[in-house]
Amino acid sequence: MSYVELHACSAFSFLRGGSFPEQLAEVATELEMPAMALLDRNGVYGAQRFSVAAREHNVRPIIGCELLMEDGAILPVLAQNSTGYKNLCELLTQAHLRSEKGKCAVRWDKLPQFAKGLVALFGSGSAGFQRANASPARIFGILPKRTSTGFQSGKSSRLAKAFGVANTLQACAPQNTCGHVQFLIDTFGRENVFVELQRHFIRGEERVNRELIDLARAHRLSLLATNGVKYAKPYGREVLDVFTCIREHTHLDAAGKLLTQNAERYLKSDRQMRAIFADLPEAIENTSRLAERLMFSLENLGYEFPEYPVPAGHTMDSFLRTIVWFGAQQRYAAISTKVKRQLEEELTLIIKLRFPGYFLIVWDIVNFCREHNIMVQGRGSAANSAVCYCLGITPVDPVENHLVFERLAGYRFGSSQRRSARSSDSGNLSPLRQTRRRDDSERDQLSRPQRGPRDR
Numbered sequence: 001m002s003y004v005e006l007h008a009c010s011a012f013s014f015l016r017g018g019s020f021p022e023q024l025a026e027v028a029t030e031l032e033m034p035a036m037a038l039l040d041r042n043g044v045y046g047a048q049r050f051s052v053a054a055r056e057h058n059v060r061p062i063i064g065c066e067l068l069m070e071d072g073a074i075l076p077v078l079a080q081n082s083t084g085y086k087n088l089c090e091l092l093t094q095a096h097l098r099s100e101k102g103k104c105a106v107r108w109d110k111l112p113q114f115a116k117g118l119v120a121l122f123g124s125g126s127a128g129f130q131r132a133n134a135s136p137a138r139i140f141g142i143l144p145k146r147t148s149t150g151f152q153s154g155k156s157s158r159l160a161k162a163f164g165v166a167n168t169l170q171a172c173a174p175q176n177t178c179g180h181v182q183f184l185i186d187t188f189g190r191e192n193v194f195v196e197l198q199r200h201f202i203r204g205e206e207r208v209n210r211e212l213i214d215l216a217r218a219h220r221l222s223l224l225a226t227n228g229v230k231y232a233k234p235y236g237r238e239v240l241d242v243f244t245c246i247r248e249h250t251h252l253d254a255a256g257k258l259l260t261q262n263a264e265r266y267l268k269s270d271r272q273m274r275a276i277f278a279d280l281p282e283a284i285e286n287t288s289r290l291a292e293r294l295m296f297s298l299e300n301l302g303y304e305f306p307e308y309p310v311p312a313g314h315t316m317d318s319f320l321r322t323i324v325w326f327g328a329q330q331r332y333a334a335i336s337t338k339v340k341r342q343l344e345e346e347l348t349l350i351i352k353l354r355f356p357g358y359f360l361i362v363w364d365i366v367n368f369c370r371e372h373n374i375m376v377q378g379r380g381s382a383a384n385s386a387v388c389y390c391l392g393i394t395p396v397d398p399v400e401n402h403l404v405f406e407r408l409a410g411y412r413f414g415s416s417q418r419r420s421a422r423s424s425d426s427g428n429l430s431p432l433r434q435t436r437r438r439d440d441s442e443r444d445q446l447s448r449p450q451r452g453p454r455d456r
Helices: 021-030 047-056 082-098 155-163 177-188 205-218 236-248 252-258 270-276 281-293 316-331 337-352 356-371 380-384 386-391 440-447
Strands: 035-041 060-068 074-079 118-123 193-197 222-225
Touching (some): 060 082, 118 177, 118 205, 270 281
């Protein structure tokens, strides 16, 4: 199984990444990497561009995020499925709304609520590992547990002595390294927590990795090798150093240890990573195994309209049907068989495509505008819909004018995968519009009335 990079960030991690998502996808293709994960800091900003570029280069995109926690810890997470992506977005939204602009911080006590569908990484990559003497406790901002005589003995005592007790943690944050690991296991599930190892040939790095390996074995967790990618090619380190100086308000001559110590944080091949982790082949194999589980794709995300509030005893489907037939009685002196057939066909298709909520929302917007003397008019392909006509969205009777409803729904002439519910422009109240791929001549032919013998 080939190595898969599961921890990379792009330039969308503001001033923390040196390459665009497209560059990362291109290099992943050159390395024949079957999949790759993008984890930008505190957001999924680069996910869309990365997903498009990766698919164009036959690399399966994996989406995740580096979460900055309230105590300064960094928690990398990966989305397994749509539920995980939804939870990740909600978690990020809450954190951004609660924090000052540019200072997003996720609360530890919020993680359990949004953990479903996510995989968490614990290890050296969780702090960017920019200091040579980093340790698991320092990485997560976690202090050794206090006792009546000071700190616990063993590794925790050494870590406490080395790094002091300057950090004050929130009460809800785990209070020691083992407690942190157990918290992640309880929150995400043992099978969804991996101990992340990185090797950038930095002094003191192996001591940290040995402690992480011991933690993994003690808690029966799988090891995962990553390279904590910050740029696509080695020369990207120069760009990242400039970004670091901008972020820290300094210059290259004075930045010192703020800069990375070498240029190892680039996308590496399967051969390179296997050589680096020759003593831990399972850490390489686990990247492919985990990637196989991370099947979420933005391509199939789709869109669900908000639930429109309806009267008791109604669903959105039944309520739409009720107000459409009521509107038909207002619009037509007598509802002919042709009108009945057209309305039934449209309603059946709208319900099948799960769009009643959108029609109700547009209907509500139009009613609000009219009640407040705001000029409003449905336009474009909405004029082809008898449902829109009966709802008062448009003034044109499509039955009398022999208009084609499918131009609005885009159902018969386009595949269901290419349908879009977006309006054709910002000023259009048309509820539906397919993403058309056919050329202009074909579109004109479909919409142009057929000429009879007398017209020739």
